[in-house]
Amino acid sequence: MDLALLLEWTIKALVILMVFVVLGAAYLTYFERRMLARFQVRIGPNRAGPLGLLQPIADTIKLMFKEDLIPAEADKVLFIFAPIITVIPAMILLAVIPIGPEVWGINLDLAADINVGVLYIMAVSSIAVYGIAIAGWSSANKYSLMGGIRAAAQMISYELPLALAFVGPILLTNSENPMSVHEIVRAQQSLWFVVLQPVGFLIYLMAAVAEINRAPFDMPEAEQELTAGYHTEYSGLKFALFYLAEYGKMLVVSFIGATLFLGGYWGPFVDQVPLLGPVYLLAKVVVLLYFIVWLRATYPRMRYDKLMAFGWKFMLPLALLNVMITAAVIVLVGG
């Protein structure tokens, strides 16, 4: 492996991925607060800087100067590692997402085109649950523990329909490497998979919202019941890391949804002007993010047992059925 390639990867991984996700997550909080405010007929943060655009930076600085507390009873090593374990998957998930077609022989992606891209997404997103469960356990606080347990159960339950929702696009991709995210996007040039997989897309949306613990599935941090759930005992920068992970994952699932179902970077004139690709992708991501905020503004939190029942008794069979029908149709009609 030559040095230039290694350097390129390092720069892409560190600078683009981390800066992109961190800044993206920070400004996602701003986006959410402004949109949520409009849903509630308010204005939202508009004081720090023009239009309140410096609000995320002000929040970060505030969090940095907060006292960093570790409970006396806590398992200190795990307590410190939990936010790191939570935030890393959120940061590296975007690596396989292509942000544009080939320009001058260079693939426009954030880091890599690997032939098991979808599998990578599944595998890495599963790691995040460890961080949350460990955070809940190591805090030595009953609310944290309850939040951690809920998070673990919920995320594992909803990972199954999530994975099964991925199968639809994989089946529809007629290529050597149907698991490669790049191939899946290329296969959507003429027709977005959301047209062929409307049920799969809906399942993906619901399961993804549950997977990132957001309203109406924000059971692990239900503030009325569990104060703040697994991050009750966290403060300062460790708390900021959990926040970063939560919003980073929100960003990531929107990217994945846009890539697998909404045609990724494809849009009018991308053939002629490849640099339009990232713009289209970002627009689709913003639409999905808006939808997630919209859900939060609309629905009350589900009861926990209903949430689990919904996951196992409705989402999973529906996702299985969707995969079966898709597979059968592809075999009968020919993919």
Place this chain on the structure above:
Amino acid sequence: MNPFELLRGLWTTFLNFLERPVTYQYPEIKRPVRERFRGRHELKRYDNGLEKCIGCALCAAACPADAIFVEAAENTDEERFSPGERYASTYEINFLRCIFCGFCEDACPTEAIVLEHNYELSYTDRRSAIYGKDKLLVPVPESGKPTPMKVEPGSFDRAVPEMEDPK
């Protein structure tokens, strides 16, 4: 979970999204308060410039939060601050204690203390929360002269003015 009801919910919130925010941008736009709003106190003057407050300390007695401190001194015709025998040489309200109940206003026999409409009270230390006469006393009206003033002997003997029916 009825999917149509879920969609109806989404539609409802979306209609709200399109509405104009009802927020008033406070420091730039200040909404007027009600006429009987109880904000920061003011010590009033008569049209001729004399202070209405006669230092009787009934307000301090009425205050449930013990926020008012009054110290009275004697008026003379050479140095007259208010009608009658005495005036308030010190008048302090601690706004960290004041609960803005308006009992002082009710207790005042000369209608000297009135809770006005200023609600923008903030301090950076406890000492500056105590407002003295310098801040509470209203400016001298155009028709009057500043206190202490030199007056004709015997012209301001009566402390409590003849008032109309209580408002």
